[in-house]
Amino acid sequence: MRSRSVLVLTVVHHPDDSRIRHRQVAALLDAGWQVTYAAPWSGYDLDLPATVPGLSTVDLPRSRGRHRGAALRGARRLLREHGPRHDLVLLHDPELLLALPGLHLPPVVWDVHEDTAAAVEVKAWIPRPLRRVAAAAVRGVERAAERRVHLLLADHHYASRFRRPHPVVPNVTTVPERAAPAAQPVDGVLRVVYLGSVTLERGAAEMVEVARGLPPGLRLEVVGPAHGPAQAVLARAREEGLLDWHGFLPSDRAVARLDGALAGLCLLHDKPNFRPSMATKVVEYLGRGIPAVVTPLPLQADLVGRSGAGVVVPFGATTQVLDVLAGWAADPEIPRELGRRGHQFVAEHHDWGTQRAGFVSALEGVAAAGR
Known part of the structure; x- marks a missing residue:
């Protein structure tokens, strides 16, 4: 044929x-x-x-x-x-x-x-x-x-x-057979990552506020293009030295930035177009062995709950996000265990190979x- x-x-x-x-x-x-x-x-x-x-x-x-x-x-x-x-x-x-x-x-x-x-x-x-x-x-x-x-x-x-x-x-992801352990410092710094397009509705302002409040030894890394007013928000934050913003990276290079991070952020707002959709970035975080901090949209909260691989925080609650990240940085074995759970769950339920x-x-x- x-x-x-x-x-x-x-x-x-x-x-x-x-x-x-x-x-x-x-x-x-x-x-x-x-x-x-x-x-x-x-x-x-x-x-x-x-x-x-x-x-x-x-x-x-x-x-x-x-x-x-x-x-x-x-x-x-x-x-x-x-x-x-x-x-x-x-x-x-x-x-x-x-x-x-x-x-x-x-x-x-x-x-x-x-x-x-x-x-x-x-x-x-x-x-x-x-x-x-x-x-x-x-x-x-x-x-x-x-x-x-x-x-x-x-x-x-x-x-x-x-x-x-x-x-x-x-919208699933390609899951590696083995994932690098979470919370691996690079030059003494633990990275908190965001992967994907950035808009105000996707939490650009909240991420900048989190970056501003991170304790020494933690750094926010944003991987993805920004749209609308979020472009200026991220550009100002980068100029102030608050965070690292890479812009768009090809898929293989983008997901590689997740390896060894402390956590992945998904601080989406409560918008109608987000409610019925799974945020693929959360699947990618877990699939690469890092825990997720997410807002209480139904599907991403359900994924974090069923996998036991992260924390759900209220919409706009950057103080709670900072508390979670500080706690994980103080005891790295916690995010590593959460990352192991997430990798195993996504490999079983959300692998593109299936x-x-x-x-x-x-x-x-x-x-x-x-x-």
Whole structure:
């Protein structure tokens, strides 16, 4: 049987996105698929990557803030020209659904990463009076999409938004067989880490306050890009010498920064788009053997509770965060034991190695069904 081919598109996500590039695309390549990966390489100041067997890459305009028209037009041109040559089209941004009408394409799959309508309600670039209207429009697009394309869901809790059942490919992580023990000082300093995109809603101001209050010998390290007002917040904190901010790092380098840290932070606010989603960073912290300090959003609090690998603190309660970190620094065996528990739990329940075959099988089934 000939190998399958898939056109993978995003105009929003970083081309090195862990879910897209390092889990899904890698799994398809390993399964023998031919993959065309279209992403905003130049929009993130990246060159097209070196040749990888089975993988072709295409540059698309980046969609950001209110500047989305060029990206949508570019994606539509690409779909028209290249889509019919593939067995499947895999979309990673809801706005790409708007590029489909009138095109003759193979089966289309939309990977639903988040509660898009809830996310719209907190987008700073959308005028506040229009956010509810925009959220209602997104719900309408979702209902129409379910009738016209195939869906993959990144979380079981997204199922309630749709009428029919759809395959779930959870946001999990690749878990190493062994994890470095937590609380390993580097040059006498214990690192507290945050991994992922940074916004005010994701706790940028609280993290700066934590960094300001850390006792000697502890240091906050932020790995990930900042968006909106959080950019200025982190930039000022870095200029003051309060923390280390690396910005975006490729996935392998980013997760390596977790090894040996004292703890990982996830101080998300109580926002509608966060409530039904598992924060992947918490899974990654535990999978790399470090305990997590999280706010009481349902899924991350449940993960920390079931694994016994961290602490839940109230929203905005930076004093409690500092107390936890100081206690762990004073007795490093506590975070090391919590880290061991977390690694074992995530290896058993949230390892991409147990999910990748189901993902490839789901796409194979769609492709086999034909147009």
